[in-house]
Amino acid sequence: MYIIRNQVNSTPIFKLKVPFVGENKDSYQTQQSLLPGCPKIPPSLQLRQYQRQAINSWFANNGRGTLKMATGSGKTITALAITCELYKQINLQVLIVICPYRHLVTQWARECEKFNLKPILAFENIHNWQSKLATQLYNVRSGLQQFLTVIVTNSTFITEGFKSQFKYLPEKTLIIGDEAHNLGSPKLEESLPRRVGLRLALSATPERYFDEAGTQSLFSYFGAVLQPEFTLKDAISQGALVNYFYYPILVELTTAESVAYAKLTQKIGRTLLYKNQDNLELVEWEENEDVKNLLIQRAKIIGGAENKLKALRELMKTRRETTHTLFYCSDGSQEIGQHYNSLHQLKAVAKILGVELGYRIATYTAETPLKKREILRRQFESGELQGLVAIRCLDEGVDIPAIQTAVILASSGNPRQFIQRRGRVLRPHPNKERATIFDMIVLPPDLDRSTLEVERNLLKKELRRFVEFADLADNAGSARIKLLDLQKRYNLMDV
Secondary structure, three states: OOOOOOOOOOOOOOOOOOOOOOOOOOHHHHOOOOOOOOOOOOOOOOOOHHHHHHHHHHHHOOOOOEEEEOOOOOHHHHHHHHHHHHHHHHOOOEEEEEEOOHHHHHHHHHHHHHOOOOOEEEOOOHHHOHHHHHHHHHHHHOOOOOOEEEEEEHHHHOOHHHHOOHHHOOOOEEEEEEOHHHHHOHHHHHHOOOOOOEEEEEEOOOOOOOOHHHHHHHHHHHOOEOOOOEOHHHHHHOOOOOEEEEEEEEEEOOHHHHHHHHHHHHHHHHHHHHHOOOOOOHHHHHOOHHHHHHHHHHHHHHHOOOHHHHHHHHHHOOOOOOOOEEEEOOOOOEEEOOEEEOOOHHHHHHHHHHHHOOOOEEEEOOOOOHHHHHHHHHHHHHOOOOEEEEOHHHOOOOOOOOOOEEEEOOOOOOHHHHHHHHHHOOOOEOOEOEEEEEEEEEEOOOOOHHHHHHHHHHHHHHHHHHHHHHHOOOOHHHHHHHHHHHHHHOOOOOO
16 A cells, blocks of 8 residues: 655646537548548447447546446547547647557557557567657657557556656647556556646556555546446447356365365454454455455465366366357465465366367467467467467457357456456457356355354455346346355345
8 A cells, every 4th residue: 555646747738629429420430531640530430329428528527537448348449539539629649558468559559550540569679669759759749740659568668768758748648548457556657647638547447456545546647437437237238248148156165275265264354353343344454464465365275276177177078069268267376284286277277178178279378479379369269279278368458259158267356357357258249149157156165153254244245246247147047046055155145
């Protein structure tokens, strides 16, 4: 946790007009041909009503704000449409897009090219982009170039080589933070240029997990969440995401895992009671570093639960013809008592699927080179690969709409991960009428009375997300019945 810094934030001095109101009026399509590299709406693009509404809200807020839109609902297109309107209204000169990962930079680049933009991609080797960036910034300021687009990774954004160019940014610059929740971390938030007045944050989940101060710093810079939010329910009802079947798979812990889990839960209970004997609400946990560390240790046990592999084997041995399937894995090993399991779940899943069951699969991780990722994406879409076994690098922003089925082995208390992973599967695709999600949920072990109430409070918020997701599914009734055992065990029937 850290103190929100009192830094001067530039405010836009431009008088922005709300570009349109209503669904049928689209002033963008009347734009004339522009020079290469200048923002232009693709002639074939038809913005959805909720995208228009988001654009209206940002302009009405004078060029500031956070768009909280469901995963897969078209945040990138909405942001680029804003860029086009700014270019039309005030002759916007520079667009800077900040992305957490390299693959998102290349994904943004593909979308930018559809909007007539010629982006500089700033990541990895400084010699690949610094000279080009400096030259084009000079050209924009001197009038030799009309527009400049830069797409940069978070890690490159905070380097001195990139930040040294901030002082040359013209007044008419727009900064877009993609998956903006990442930009609330101290090092990234401190690096955001205060001279730039036009700011747009994009995220399905802008609130930072266990970091209220970071969340507030993020909103302080970019602006608050613009209303109305565009939820998963909204996205499905308006056709931005597909309908789905949801199948919870309840998994028991092994004896060793149960013992380790119970010990950690007892420690959590003692720490909370020491902190405040009358209040076990989540707000207390978020302010307690000791509890957060214990929760992380416990999450590792849940994430790597051994019986998930047995459940996977049982599930997939009858689905050998399944294609376009994504397997989400935990990304770490765990320590249980004196036994240290160094085998990542990803490798174990790949072995079960690829060796034992004969599936055509490949792993997709942060270490997978960009070129290889693109090859895997094409093989997956064509059906040459039946499945991808992935960890966190597919949580944020990756666009593989051909995914029809997801098997989620990685359980997490982090609501952002929950929303990202399930929303990723629901992107529309010509060959996809409906998605299917198998969600492995670890059942906590039987606990003594002293820790039962602690567990109940810990579980309540996570169970609420599972129930909400079940309620939106086409098989809502059977999905809710599956969760009933968990609700009864911990007297959470009101969730």
